Amino acid sequence: MRKASHSNNKGKGRSVNKGQSGKDASNNKSNEPQIYKDITRKRIRTRSNPLKLFTLMKELNEPQLLAVEQMGFGSLRHLSVHRIPTRLGLWLVTNYDHQNNCLNVGTHTIQITRELIADVLGIPMGDVRVNYVKKPSKKDPVILRWRNQFGPGSNLKTVKDVIDFIKASDDSGRMFMLNYLVVFNTIMGVTTKGGHVNMKFLPSVTPNADINKMDWCSYLIECLRKTKRKWSGLEHYNGPLTLLALLYAHDKGKAVLTTVPTIKHYGTGSLKELEDDLTAKTDTFLTNLAASVAAKQVNNVDDVTMMEKQNEDVETNNNVSNTVDGANSFIDELNAYHVSLADCVTPTPEEQIEGLIRTEKDGHFFSVPSNESFQRQSEPYHTTNAIELKCSIEKKVCALNTIITDIEGLIKEGEKRFPNDDGIKETKLEWESILRKFTYNT
Structure with missing residues (x-):
């Protein structure tokens, strides 16, 4: 193993290298x-x-x-x-x-x-x-x-x-x-x-x-x-x-x-x-x-071997980050309709359980009626009138509620298991920023 060249300089000294024109x-x-x-x-x-x-x-x-x-x-x-x-x-x-x-x-x-x-x-x-x-x-x-x-x-x-x-x-x-x-x-x-x-x-x-x-x-x-x-x-x-x-x-x-x-x-x-x-x-x-x-x-x-212990929290960080990424894409899709969550009617818990299942693919979440295939519902809803659009929004709001609950649960788990981990703190801040951005832009 070679020794460091110590090419860095003290004080105000400068050197021109091939990275500088x-x-x-x-x-x-x-x-x-x-x-x-x-x-x-x-x-x-x-x-x-x-x-x-x-x-x-x-x-x-x-x-x-x-x-x-x-x-x-x-x-x-x-x-x-x-x-x-x-x-x-x-x-x-x-x-x-x-x-x-x-x-x-x-x-x-x-x-x-x-x-x-x-x-x-x-x-x-x-x-x-x-x-x-x-x-x-x-x-x-x-x-x-x-x-x-x-x-x-x-x-x-x-x-x-x-x-x-x-x-x-x-x-x-x-x-x-x-x-x-x-x-x-x-x-x-x-x-x-x-x-x-x-x-x-x-x-x-x-x-x-x-x-x-x-x-x-x-x-x-x-x-x-x-x-x-x-x-x-x-x-x-x-x-x-x-x-x-x-x-x-x-x-x-x-x-x-x-x-x-x-x-x-x-x-x-x-x-x-x-x-x-x-x-x-x-x-x-x-x-x-x-x-x-x-x-x-x-x-x-x-x-x-000496650094394996430092990285034991990678899996938890990965799970939280992937879930936030999925929620971000979901929010972007809702934003495409130019509607506010406050204007949407949320179905009852019974309706959510009966009419929806949650599916994750490639880190993205979609609301899927239980009697329809994922292939069809993984694409954006195509509506022809206000009633269909309202139904589409309601279904997505239901799934979004579930996603938010999942994300907050993962973040709480991460904070409990790894209270000093900067990655968990960073992801939590990112998630809060996503929520603020969506709320203020609608």
């Missing part, structure tokens, strides 16, 4: 450094959830894992971050200086270079540039070929669509590699506002391109800079938040743990300790890290 580098000379801001009780809203990538890495078959290794992304097998503590996340993005490409942590600044990212993530840092194409053309040969695997004229895909496609196939060839890169760069790079996958990099991955010789580290720097530049602090942040968190963990723990890549050593539990330390001005992270390193040396325990 000449124009950006020259502008940096006149830019004031990022003013440091302490952590607060406020939380970030983000679309870049590493849980899907964490789960995917556990479900790939051996040929697919071998293909990931051949691409140079084998270190992702050790990914143990499934949630980013949201207060830590806001602190990180707030203190990241996109003009000078450094993270101000109060006592010093961390200069973010491609070498540092290679130390942290262990991904390729080759000499072939990966271009960040703002609006890639649908006619680009690589994008066209990639989209055609889902069928001619198919709609834009979400990360979940691509992950499901990967898991349903035994393919470990070139198309699998493209699919994996799409998932990685959407979750670890830029997540689109519309929920679709990130294809900004795909034109660079030509059929003859050697993925292992491409500069994915500089590409992530470009993602960092562009997403922070566009972020006002009011909307969701859609940039590489997981990368920022691991960069900070690497810098904080490098005096104790010098081997890289950092991704092998730190999980969600470590990030929560970092957040707590910033809030309470303690050193729990370093204390526990030193104890873990000492225990590993005595007991010869590998890195994966």
Whole structure:
């Protein structure tokens, strides 16, 4: 295992790397450094959830894992971050200086270079540039070929669509590699506002391109800079938040743990300790890290085993998140009718039991009359008059009541079993935000 390069700099020092253009580098000379801001009780809203990538890495078959290794992304097998503590996340993005490409942590600044990212993530840092194409053309040969695997004229895909496609196939060839890169760069790079996958990099991955010789580290720097530049602090942040968190963990723990890549050593539990330390001005992270390193040396325990305990709550987080996603889609469908829940007549409990069953498919919930098939009712209701529309609304309201009860029950269970888990708290806040948004918009 190699040693860290320690390419980050103290104070105001800067270095120009392949992730910076000449124009950006020259502008940096006149830019004031990022003013440091302490952590607060406020939380970030983000679309870049590493849980899907964490789960995917556990479900790939051996040929697919071998293909990931051949691409140079084998270190992702050790990914143990499934949630980013949201207060830590806001602190990180707030203190990241996109003009000078450094993270101000109060006592010093961390200069973010491609070498540092290679130390942290262990991904390729080759000499072939990966271009960040703002609006890639649908006619680009690589994008066209990639989209055609889902069928001619198919709609834009979400990360979940691509992950499901990967898991349903035994393919470990070139198309699998493209699919994996799409998932990685959407979750670890830029997540689109519309929920679709990130294809900004795909034109660079030509059929003859050697993925292992491409500069994915500089590409992530470009993602960092562009997403922070566009972020006002009011909307969701859609940039590489997981990368920022691991960069900070690497810098904080490098005096104790010098081997890289950092991704092998730190999980969600470590990030929560970092957040707590910033809030309470303690050193729990370093204390526990030193104890873990000492225990590993005595007991010869590998890195994966040491972090299994940190991730025991992943299944509960997954269940809650999937249920919230399903409810969100259901609410969007109701919104399409431009009606308010307050204007709907709710059937009695007896009518609900007699006329409805609840079905879940791909994380989405639908109201299904017991004498009709799921295939028909899984599509939006098509009404021809006010009475039919009223009935459709009433049925959906019944199912929505059940969904809300289920979600609140899952959240309460999560709070009871894992009272200190930031993922449960984040999902609860997301659910409350969904309810407020729906109530105020109708």
